[in-house]
Amino acid sequence: MPEVCVIGGTRFFGKLLVRRLLDEGHRVTVVNRGRTPDSFGEVVRRLRADVDAPGELAAAVAGERFDAVVHQVCYSPRAAVEAAEAFGERAGKFVLTSSMEVYNADTFRWRIPAPPMSAFAREEELDPAAYAYDTELPWDDSAWLGANYGEGKRQAEAALTRHARVPVTLARVAHVLAAEDDFTGRFSFHVDRIRQGRPVVAHAAPGRTSLALADDVAGFLAGAAVREVTGAVNVASPDRVDVYDVCAAVERATGRTATVIEKADAAGDPDLSPFSCPADFGMATDRAASFGDHFTPAATWLTTLARKAAATQEGD
Structure with a gap:
């Protein structure tokens, strides 16, 4: 053992x-x-x-x-x-x-x-x-x-x-995203704003990034x-996402419509999405896959995670 x-x-x-x-x-x-x-x-x-x-x-x-x-x-x-x-x-x-x-x-x-x-x-x-x-x-x-x-x-x-x-x-x-105990607050940032009808700011033509x-x-x-x-x-999950993908998952989970505002000078804006990148920034996962580690695609878990996060917030 x-x-x-x-x-x-x-x-x-x-x-x-x-x-x-x-x-x-x-x-x-x-x-x-x-x-x-x-x-x-x-x-x-x-x-x-x-x-x-x-x-x-x-x-x-x-x-x-x-x-x-x-x-x-x-x-x-x-x-x-x-x-x-x-x-x-x-x-x-x-x-x-x-x-x-x-x-x-x-x-x-x-x-x-x-x-x-x-x-x-x-x-x-x-x-x-x-x-x-x-x-x-x-x-x-x-x-x-x-x-x-x-x-x-x-x-x-x-x-x-x-x-x-x-x-x-x-x-x-x-x-890293999780429905509970996420001390980073990155995912709840989106759930909070979309449920409250507040805007989410993004870089102009935001790039994709890697989630896990x-x-x-x-x-x-x-x-x-x-x-x-x-x-x-x-x-990381093998597929890459942008801020619109994250917001769409929260929309499906909450039934609310997200308002995403793209800004050319978004850096430092308090409403800037933690998942908005000015250009693509992420990782390839070929090496992990080569020895048998196949991580779950984000497309299959983002909405489920958003539902759990929204339910947790409603219970607080």
Whole structure:
């Protein structure tokens, strides 16, 4: 029975990941700060550590051995190096939850010009082994870290790839949607506005982007923990959507009509859709499909998700 350590795991699709691992018969240890209650009961072990506090993770896992570690909350190269050193060779493999934002050309502030990226990027277009990282940047400043999320993830990938003494999988995850516990508020943004008759702003001729269903992401991470897949893998529904597709799903779910206003200068508008892109920006999923991971097309789940989200809001 594999022993899997999940760093994070108390909110959003992290909870689904822990549940999936348990359902598949794995023994699970959760490492977090202990500030957010969970519903796992006594079926999981809990270790306490703030992964951003130097030395805490190493102290918490000293002497522990795991078949895999899934790091859900690694946002900087400093945290990646800490994790690699904390576990050393006492983990069969590392799975890092990364982000589609690593491909975002607008966030390459330490490498200008940005490397060329396809509109729907493939994994080989960003090689973490060749990407520079700097642990001395102000990663402990939460405001700075938030403003440099994409760069933090790129550098975390690079640092873990170089420092880990075990195989590494980098799950580059698209915009994740779920009917419940979506702390990002990206989907509820549309449900709220359309139900209230408020406009949704979009860029002029908005591009398409990649979405991922929370259950699919949890399933991929759980599988990656016990399979031999390594390197970067794009995790997303195979079809791409634009803001009109999202609004149409909410329209079908609520019976309300969406008002979408395209603006040439939409950046910074408080009503700008989180899923509106000035040009196509997403990921190709061919690599995942090549070893058997076929994610659910967004066209088959967007409306169902909108109905669940609308029903949840009506019950509040």
